[in-house]
Amino acid sequence: MTYFRNNNAYIEKDGLFSIEKIFDCGQCFRFERDDNGFSGVAFGRKLRLYDEDDYTVFENVAEDEFNKIWKDYFDLSRDYNGINDMLCRDGTAAKAVEASRGIRILRQDRWETLCSFIISQNNNIPRIKKIIGRLCESLGTDIGGAYTFPSAEVIAKAGAEKLAVIKSGFRANYIADAALKVASGQIDLDAAGKMEYEEAKKYLMTIRGVGPKVADCVLLFGYSFLSAFPKDVWIKRVIDKYYGDSFDEKIFAPYGGIAQQYLFYYERWISSGKRQ
């Protein structure tokens, strides 16, 4: 049940919405833990969430904003229970489901997702967050103590040299190239959403710095292409460890992307004693 009171939105806890896991699973880099919850910016708006006994609270969110933005952002209409049950037919995935219950695949802004995962390559999550934070502070819009993610147009206008301050290293040229292609219309991110998965992936990979893994992350976290199965170092580790060379992500179809995210979270959770 969801209800609205005192200008807050309350969603009843059902074990399938964990703000901690959602924002700690590496799909999104703009939310941080605060006193008793998480806060960040998405789609140009500040959002703060925290848990009460039986409800998760969307602070200062009215009904129309909830329905217009956050319901889709948090993928609240999808039946994760049914998907989890299906994935549990695989033994390893079942363990990952157990650890990951409450993760939801966000529907993030496409440009922000593209740009963020270009930055993510050969990088670690704490540093990715810092670089994106500096990008928003230097080129985003101040919305009162927080900054929006800068548009492709703004970044394109700034150019690669202006990106030096975000210390993204060799990725600066890739960001600038992506911004130029998107701002000029050479790449139409909405058009990609109307394509089939394979076609959309090839389309995104025409951007410099976007290979198969980054493209899959963008398609999964920005487009909800749930068949996208990003293969990063962690997932390759998972495949080696639990499955072997014969692994084929089609065993999770059509929810490979969700399985991937669970496995990614699970493996990082297991090794969290040593490294984040």
Add this chain to the structure above:
DNA sequence: TCCCAGGCTCTCT
């Protein structure tokens, strides 16, 4: 100090 990080591009076979 060293190894590694939600990889990709370029070059050489």
Add this chain to the structure above:
DNA sequence: AGAGAGCATGGG
């Protein structure tokens, strides 16, 4: 097609 070096930066 596949292997390998190089890439900027900084977290651990």
